[in-house]
Amino acid sequence: MRRKLFFLAFLFISAAALAQFGGSPQGGVKLRGHNYADVYAAQKALLSNYCRLDFEGTRLQPAGWNRFKPFTSLRANPEFTRVIIVSRFDIESPEQPSERLSANYKRVGYYQEGEGYIPSSGNERVDFRVQERNGEMVVIDVSPETPHVSPRAALAWMNTRLADPATGELERSHLQEAVKQLNKLMAPRVEPAK
Numbered sequence: 001m002r003r004k005l006f007f008l009a010f011l012f013i014s015a016a017a018l019a020q021f022g023g024s025p026q027g028g029v030k031l032r033g034h035n036y037a038d039v040y041a042a043q044k045a046l047l048s049n050y051c052r053l054d055f056e057g058t059r060l061q062p063a064g065w066n067r068f069k070p071f072t073s074l075r076a077n078p079e080f081t082r083v084i085i086v087s088r089f090d091i092e093s094p095e096q097p098s099e100r101l102s103a104n105y106k107r108v109g110y111y112q113e114g115e116g117y118i119p120s121s122g123n124e125r126v127d128f129r130v131q132e133r134n135g136e137m138v139v140i141d142v143s144p145e146t147p148h149v150s151p152r153a154a155l156a157w158m159n160t161r162l163a164d165p166a167t168g169e170l171e172r173s174h175l176q177e178a179v180k181q182l183n184k185l186m187a188p189r190v191e192p193a194k
Helices: 002-021 036-055 065-071 151-163 169-186
Strands: 082-091 100-112 116-133 136-143
Touching: 036 065, 036 082, 036 100, 036 116, 036 136, 082 116, 082 151, 100 151, 100 169, 116 169, 151 169
Parallel strands: none
Antiparallel strands: 082 100, 100 116, 116 136
16 A cells, blocks of 8 residues: 555656656756756656656567657667566655766566576666756666566566567566566465454
């Protein structure tokens, strides 16, 4: 219940930030002024949008990179063979203006092509470099470039790959086992009767 409330609060705050700073037709997040508060708010809105899209698995979808284009100067979706599966993310608040920002993810595991799903809990840090270009705040670098997605997004991606006849038998068996493990993770926990 606490996670749902946190997630709903996060969505509300993100929506409010989008309404205030909204994406412009050119892309990025409109920079309203050049004081620290304006720059910080634009950076936070930009990272919120980028991380939310990644969490939803947008980069794993065939045309998903098109949804990222307004928020980044990167021309194409970076290549990846690993997908980090996370339960949540938080954007760090810098103490001073900086073009380097970070997000922290709560990792539950990862899927490595050729190896399968490996449960692995812990924290995962992603560093972003952002820059103002023509009055718009955009992401110009991400490290590591690996997608960080929710278990639900990972399952959707895995099921799509399982449905693809071009997926080899070894990878298919890794995907099937990963789906089983993630379905257990996603299963609602039943509290014992008192």
